[in-house]
Amino acid sequence: MAELRFNALKEVFARKPLEVNIPEGKISDYFGINVFCLSKMECYLSKETYLAIREAILKGTSISRDIADKVAAGMKLWAIEKGVTHYTHWFHPLTDSTAEKHDAFIEFNESGGLVETFSGELLVQQEPDASSFPSGGIRNTFEARGYTAWDVSSPAFIVGTTLCIPTVFVSYTGEALDYKAPLLKTLAELDTAAVEVCRYFDKNVDKVISNLGWEQEYFLIDEALYYARPDLVLTDRTLMGHQSSKDQQLADHYFSSISERVMSFMIEFEYEAYKLGIPVKTRHNEVAPNQFECAPIYEETNLAVDHNQLIMDIMKRVAKKHKFKILLHEKPFAGINGSGKHNNWSLGTNTGVNLLSPGKNPKGNLQFLTFLVNVLMAVHDNRDLIRASVMTETNSYRLGGNEAPPAIISVFLGSYLSEMLDGIVEKVTGGKMTPTEKTELKLGIGKIPEILLDNTDRNRTSPFAFTGNRFEFRAVGSSSSCAPPMIALNASVADRLRKFKIDVDKLIDKGVKKDEAIFQILKRYIIESEAVRFEGDGYSTEWENEAEKRGLSNIKSVPESLKAYFSPEARHVLIDGGIFSPKELEARVGVEYEKFIKKVQIEARVLGDLAINHIVPTAIQYMTTLLDNVNALKSVFNEIESERLAGARKETIKNISDHISLIKKLVSEMVNERKKANVIDDLCDKAFAYDREVKPFLDKIRYHIDRLELTVDNEIWPLPKYRELLFSR
Ligand code: ADP
Ligand code: MG
Numbered sequence: 001m002a003e004l005r006f007n008a009l010k011e012v013f014a015r016k017p018l019e020v021n022i023p024e025g026k027i028s029d030y031f032g033i034n035v036f037c038l039s040k041m042e043c044y045l046s047k048e049t050y051l052a053i054r055e056a057i058l059k060g061t062s063i064s065r066d067i068a069d070k071v072a073a074g075m076k077l078w079a080i081e082k083g084v085t086h087y088t089h090w091f092h093p094l095t096d097s098t099a100e101k102h103d104a105f106i107e108f109n110e111s112g113g114l115v116e117t118f119s120g121e122l123l124v125q126q127e128p129d130a131s132s133f134p135s136g137g138i139r140n141t142f143e144a145r146g147y148t149a150w151d152v153s154s155p156a157f158i159v160g161t162t163l164c165i166p167t168v169f170v171s172y173t174g175e176a177l178d179y180k181a182p183l184l185k186t187l188a189e190l191d192t193a194a195v196e197v198c199r200y201f202d203k204n205v206d207k208v209i210s211n212l213g214w215e216q217e218y219f220l221i222d223e224a225l226y227y228a229r230p231d232l233v234l235t236d237r238t239l240m241g242h243q244s245s246k247d248q249q250l251a252d253h254y255f256s257s258i259s260e261r262v263m264s265f266m267i268e269f270e271y272e273a274y275k276l277g278i279p280v281k282t283r284h285n286e287v288a289p290n291q292f293e294c295a296p297i298y299e300e301t302n303l304a305v306d307h308n309q310l311i312m313d314i315m316k317r318v319a320k321k322h323k324f325k326i327l328l329h330e331k332p333f334a335g336i337n338g339s340g341k342h343n344n345w346s347l348g349t350n351t352g353v354n355l356l357s358p359g360k361n362p363k364g365n366l367q368f369l370t371f372l373v374n375v376l377m378a379v380h381d382n383r384d385l386i387r388a389s390v391m392t393e394t395n396s397y398r399l400g401g402n403e404a405p406p407a408i409i410s411v412f413l414g415s416y417l418s419e420m421l422d423g424i425v426e427k428v429t430g431g432k433m434t435p436t437e438k439t440e441l442k443l444g445i446g447k448i449p450e451i452l453l454d455n456t457d458r459n460r461t462s463p464f465a466f467t468g469n470r471f472e473f474r475a476v477g478s479s480s481s482c483a484p485p486m487i488a489l490n491a492s493v494a495d496r497l498r499k500f501k502i503d504v505d506k507l508i509d510k511g512v513k514k515d516e517a518i519f520q521i522l523k524r525y526i527i528e529s530e531a532v533r534f535e536g537d538g539y540s541t542e543w544e545n546e547a548e549k550r551g552l553s554n555i556k557s558v559p560e561s562l563k564a565y566f567s568p569e570a571r572h573v574l575i576d577g578g579i580f581s582p583k584e585l586e587a588r589v590g591v592e593y594e595k596f597i598k599k600v601q602i603e604a605r606v607l608g609d610l611a612i613n614h615i616v617p618t619a620i621q622y623m624t625t626l627l628d629n630v631n632a633l634k635s636v637f638n639e640i641e642s643e644r645l646a647g648a649r650k651e652t653i654k655n656i657s658d659h660i661s662l663i664k665k666l667v668s669e670m671v672n673e674r675k676k677a678n679v680i681d682d683l684c685d686k687a688f689a690y691d692r693e694v695k696p697f698l699d700k701i702r703y704h705i706d707r708l709e710l711t712v713d714n715e716i717w718p719l720p721k722y723r724e725l726l727f728s729r
Pocket of ligand 1: 211212213214215282295296297298344345346347354469470
């Protein structure tokens with residue numbers, strides 16, 4: 001077995017950076033060349049068709065079958081000119097990845113010859129037999145067909161020789177089976193609710209867009225070493241491995257110069273991303289060795305979510321060419337930083353205003369404060385739902401697990417805004433405001449600097465931080481889709497904005513002036529949301545204690561956290577808010593429970609297998625060598641002398657033997673717990689059993705394996721060690 005490890009290392013040492021062929025010239029020369037965007041539509045469609053589809057994209061209006069036919073014809077022409085032979089509806093089932101089923105453009109014509117066709121019907125809707133996707137029981141196999149429907153707001157693109165059409169995925173009975181359908185609903189709800197509120201300030205606003213700029217962290221591991229680690233291959237994380245003596249203590253990887261081999265990988269995947277219209281902008285080495293980050297310029301949320309899914313896919317494919325494996329898992333290595341996905345989120349209007357950026361005058365600033373406070377309220381009221389949206393089995397090793405960020409949702413505003421909000425509470429009294437009071441307030445508000453981006457003020461330990469012109473949600477897992485947290489956040493904010501409008505209108509109806517009504521409601525919200533505001537060190541134990549006093553939950557368990565989806569508050573936001581039907585919500589959370597169970601189950605199986613079939617035999621082999629050695633001493637030295645000489649070896653033999661016994665005992669106990677859990681019918685109860693009774697064994701067993709790694713002869717250790725995984729490239 002050790003042979004595999006050493007051969008892998010030899011392969012790595014012989015690697016050279018791959019030469020990449022990127023056309024010379026500017027990025028803008030090839031940006032979006034594989035996307036059927038508006039400018040291409042203008043070339044390939046008649047004026048009338050172009051205007052109709054443009055309207056549908058920008059305003060969400062529907063298009064006729066006739067227009068769809070014409071768009072399909074233009075799309076086909078464009079694609080075939082680019083060497084495309086197939087098309088697929090590209091969708092986001094409730095797994096961790098995207099789905100595609102390719103069909104060739106070919107049909108027989110009347111005279112039996114083969115022709116390339118593509119109709120509006122095929123563009124708009126497909127009925128894939130999708131019975132194997134998770135549906136949480138919505139679709140039984142006898143009604144296996146779901147259908148995919150074109151999402152006009154996200155442009156079609158080409159990967160290889162396939163035209164990919166972004167679609168939603170719905171069951172035959174109309175329930176959403178994907179992430180995109182509910183995401184689009186939240187975006188529409190948020191748009192409507194936010195426009196209503198904007199009109200207090202500006203009658204010209206008729207559209208509000210949610211923007212998302214994600215930052216994607218990842219690890220790169222050499223392919224040969226990866227394949228020598230069955231745990232990485234099957235679970236995306238190392239289930240064992242003693243910490244490397246040096247890893248990230250010296251902070252010498254963060255922002256350091258990028259190695260040639262990694263750089264050539266980055267250049268190539270970025271090139272592929274550019275061709276698909278993904279505006280990747282930032283690349284750098286992250287804190288942990290072999291950890292990196294990539295971030296694009298922010299985009300409209302639906303498109304940004306698609307682009308994130310797409311880039312994870314591109315990175316995997318390009319990594320393969322470069323003999324790397326990309327690890328998107330949130331915690332692939334114990335003891336060093338894991339990976340997250342920061343979701344930078346803001347709201348923009350059709351009039352070009354960022355609603356989370358201070359305005360140019362008191363009115364603009366009051367609008368800014370209105371949105372800021374409503375987001376604060378949304379997070380306050382729905383913090384458990386927001387946590388649930390990012391709590392997955394893999395992310396649980398980060399949030400509240402083996403890494404600093406706790407599972408407490410709080411909001412950081414920075415000292416300037418905090419004082420501003422406290423000032424409003426102080427200055428706005430319950431009664432009618434005097435003109436002087438009003439002027440004073442507005443003057444204060446008018447002084448908010450346009451640029452609040454103060455780097456020294458940034459708190460990196462907050463899970464939900466205001467960073468000058470946006471909120472940054474940092475608890476999202478690196479491997480998940482950005483959609484679930486965006487659904488939870490946008491739906492919560494939409495709900496709060498609707499309530500805000502009702503609250504303000506009530507006061508206006510009572511004769512309170514608009515500005516004053518807004519101030520009074522904001523004051524109430526600022527007071528009500530106080531518990532969720534935290535400016536200090538989010539990683540400290542003091543905060544965990546303080547949060548408890550404030551009544552903020554710190555739920556580290558995935559099944560426990562998922563329960564929040566069924567709380568009355570969450571049901572109000574998601575069901576009454578028009579995002580899910582009760583059945584859809586139940587099914588969706590059921591899928592999450594199932595994913596959790598299966599992932600723990602797989603990890604437990606892999607660890608059991610590796611422990612018994614790889615580690616224990618290796619340890620026995622080494623123990624036998626020591627035993628032989630002790631026996632051999634007896635043939636050379638007299639009893640007293642050989643006893644003295646064998647002392648340390650005997651100690652080691654005992655140690656190894658103890659670890660082996662404990663590993664065997666723990667593995668058999670774990671298998672027993674699994675058996676018990678497997679017969680539980682109720683999904684939620686089963687998930688709890690896996691969480692409480694099975695999952696803890698992973699660390700307990702690992703402990704003994706990691707001790708053995710320190711003892712057993714390096715020459716026979718079967719699995720690449722942390723130092724090799726993290727430092728060879
Ligand atoms: P960091 O947080 O590491 O300093 P950057 O400042 O580079 O990162 O920004 C991270 C992400 O935030 C990028 O995707 C960027 O486009 C995005 N971003 C910047 N401004 C906004 C905004 N107003 N709304 C949403 N995302 C934004
Ligand atoms: Mg950031």
